[in-house]
Amino acid sequence: EPEVTQTPSHQVTQMGQEVILRCVPISNHLYFYWYRQILGQKVEFLVSFYNNEISEKSEIFDDQFSVERPDGSNFTLKIRSTKLEDSAMYFCASSLTGVGAQETQYFGPGTRLLVL
């Protein structure tokens, strides 16, 4: 069964460094998302991406964040200058469409980011 994959599974970085989290969505899906979950807290929406542009972003997704689909398979989240509070599990998700039952969002296993 097709699944969303993410790399790396764990990333440790120093505060102020740039990190890039990578995702391979399900191959025929058209909508892509990033969410995060700080330890012990709710899953929070960061951004959605469709047709090579951001379709929606949350207040968390400020100028230090960016997303890109550099080729036909990868979807990346870049954090330009990491802060301690960016430590979280980052989930990538994809959906076939934005309408109806095919809008089911499928999540990857996550990247656990630790900022020291």
Next chain:
Amino acid sequence: KQEVTQIPAALSVPEGENLVLNCSFTDSAIYNLQWFRQDPGKGLTSLLLIQSSQREQTSGRLNASLDKSSGRSTLYIAASQPGDSATYLCAVRRETSGSRLTFGEGTQLTVNP
């Protein structure tokens, strides 16, 4: 602002019991509601998606219902098994918020053999 609440926060039951997990949301103008399962340290597995026009969805031993007007959904698990032990999350998509999902804090379920 949409708020999603799940009750109870934790639940421990003996194997074989039927159980109900609850999800409530403050803004009834939702497009759909999705139930997920999360195993410790792992990603989210989609269980069921209910459109706003639907009353319930079933998959195997799972049945999810939706009462949009009262802002509630329940996930019914029949004949629970130890392998059902996980955290169950509900998430709603509002009619006016694009595809963003707003999550509850989850119910941590333990099924004891």
